[in-house]
Amino acid sequence: MRTYHQLTDPDRSGLLDQIGAQRKRVADRLAGVRRILAVMSGKGGVGKSYVTANLARALARGGSATGVLDADLNGPTMPGLLGVAGARLTANGAQVEPSTGTDGVRCMSMGHLIPDGAPLAFKGPSAESFVWRGAMEAAALREFLGDIAWGELDTLLLDLPPGMQRYIELCDILGKAPAVLTVTIPTPESRDAVRRAMRAAVDHGSDLLGIVENMVGGELKGSAGDDLAAEFGIPVVARIPWHPTPDTWNQLAAQL
Amino acid sequence: MKFLCVECDQQMAFGERTLPGDGTLAATFKCPKCGRVVAMLTNPMETQLVSSLGVEIGGRTVPSQPLETVRKMVATGRDDAFDEGNEPRGHAAGHPTWSADAQERLTRVPNFVRGMVKKIYADYAKERGITEITPAIMDTARAELGLEGM
Numbered sequence: 527m528r529t530y531h532q533l534t535d536p537d538r539s540g541l542l543d544q545i546g547a548q549r550k551r552v553a554d555r556l557a558g559v560r561r562i563l564a565v566m567s568g569k570g571g572v573g574k575s576y577v578t579a580n581l582a583r584a585l586a587r588g589g590s591a592t593g594v595l596d597a598d599l600n601g602p603t604m605p606g607l608l609g610v611a612g613a614r615l616t617a618n619g620a621q622v623e624p625s626t627g628t629d630g631v632r633c634m635s636m637g638h639l640i641p642d643g644a645p646l647a648f649k650g651p652s653a654e655s656f657v658w659r660g661a662m663e664a665a666a667l668r669e670f671l672g673d674i675a676w677g678e679l680d681t682l683l684l685d686l687p688p689g690m691q692r693y694i695e696l697c698d699i700l701g702k703a704p705a706v707l708t709v710t711i712p713t714p715e716s717r718d719a720v721r722r723a724m725r726a727a728v729d730h731g732s733d734l735l736g737i738v739e740n741m742v743g744g745e746l747k748g749s750a751g752d753d754l755a756a757e758f759g760i761p762v763v764a765r766i767p768w769h770p771t772p773d774t775w776n777q778l779a780a781q782l
Numbered sequence: 783m784k785f786l787c788v789e790c791d792q793q794m795a796f797g798e799r800t801l802p803g804d805g806t807l808a809a810t811f812k813c814p815k816c817g818r819v820v821a822m823l824t825n826p827m828e829t830q831l832v833s834s835l836g837v838e839i840g841g842r843t844v845p846s847q848p849l850e851t852v853r854k855m856v857a858t859g860r861d862d863a864f865d866e867g868n869e870p871r872g873h874a875a876g877h878p879t880w881s882a883d884a885q886e887r888l889t890r891v892p893n894f895v896r897g898m899v900k901k902i903y904a905d906y907a908k909e910r911g912i913t914e915i916t917p918a919i920m921d922t923a924r925a926e927l928g929l930e931g932m
Contacts, residue, residue, distance in 0.1 A: 527788055527791075528786060528791065530784055533784050533786060533793040534793075535784070535793045535795075537783065537784055538795075538796035538840060538841055539783060539796070539837075539838070539839050539840055539841055540841055541783075541835075541837045541839075544836075544838070544841075544842065545835070545837060547846070548836060548837075548846075551846070614862060614863065614864060614865040615863060615864050615865065616864070616865045617848060617849075617864050617865070617866055617897050617898070620845075620847075620848055621848050622849055622864075638860075638863060639852065639856060639859055639860055639863045639894075640856065640858045640859060640860055640863075641858070641860050644858045645858060646856065646858060647856070647857040647858045648855050648857055649854075649855050649856075649857045650805065650826065650827075650830040650833070650834075650855065651805060651826040651827050651830060654827050657827065657831065658827065658830045658834045659834075661831065661834035661835060662834040662851070662855060664834075665834055665836045665852075665855075666851065666852050666856075668836065669836075669848070669849045669850070669851055669852055670849075673848035673849050673850075674848075
């Protein structure tokens with residue numbers, strides 16, 4: 527009996543071609559984006575979204591066209607942080623317009639699509655949902671990248687959830703590893719978790735741009751920022767106090 | 783995925799895809815030599831796995847729509863998430879009109895996905911020179927394009 531590659535008629539479904547078309551759609555859509563920067567951490571609760579939103583606003587105030595893709599699909603916070611909670615998205619032919627938040631930052635988030643307080647739930651069989659849910663979330667991320675009219679941007683910031691899954695999906699969808707800005711808090715526990723994520727990012731080929739040490743000067747003790755900077759040979763680009771001012775963020779933006 | 787008629791040693795040709803609406807999928811394949819037809823039946827989880835990749839077995843029947851997978855598959859979508867104000871409306875703009883019955887039927891589609899569904903039907907009618915979309919046209923389009931739940 528002949529096998530798959532011995533049958534010469536084309537595969538009508540053309541699943542690989544369809545996936546190739548998806549990749550091209552993303553590449554075409556992002557052709558006008560000069561820099562993609564993933565804001566990540568191996569640990570939850572360190573303030574990634576807060577840093578991302580304020581960095582984006584500072585970049586935009588400095589004259590850079592800036593967008594934020596909220597890749598935390600299950601815990602989206604960016605619409606609130608950028609003042610566009612409840613905004614409606616405009617479907618416009620083959621694309622959807624992002625919302626425009628504070629200081630002109632363009633924003634796309636699952637928070638625009640699901641009601642406040644509602645979990646992100648997908649249709650489909652609940653049994654064995656762990657098998658397909660990850661793929662569904664990856665598809666959502668792909669559509670956020672490929673179907674949103676990002677337009678010409680100097681920087682597109684990607685606010686990643688804790689852990690590495692979304693980062694790895696992002697690498698697959700983009701076809702290359704994005705540059706990474708790492709956020710940590712000072713504690714040794716954060717340092718150890720963030721280290722793993724940074725190591726994985728290096729293994730995937732990401733450039734590590736620097737470390738933002740958040741929540742500095744309070745009860746959280748440690749030297750995670752300096753420890754990680756020394757270990758990976760990159761700078762601590764900002765130490766964010768508990769009550770940062772716009773200058774704090776402007777100084778961070780200036781270093782990127 | 784390819785199907786081989788072992789007896790004839792011939793690759794079978796794709797026939798049609800059917801989405802019964804219960805989460806399953808059926809696709810038929812026919813041997814070009816002996817005419818034997820087989821059906822591939824996938825269970826809901828297998829169908830879901832394919833859907834979650836944003837691809838369609840048997841090939842795409844309509845062009846990919848923006849945020850298509852999200853709009854089709856998110857169960858908790860906000861009713862007012864989309865402003866469809868830029869959707870083409872009315873015959874005057876060179877697009878088909880909607881009969882009252884068709885409009886009523888469209889209102890039964892959840893808001894979250896309605897704009898996309900409306901565009902798919904409108905594109906279908908426009909491509910075929912249909913000037914008014916009726917429930918019968920919607921049924922035909924749904925069967926031809928394999929639009930589960932639309």
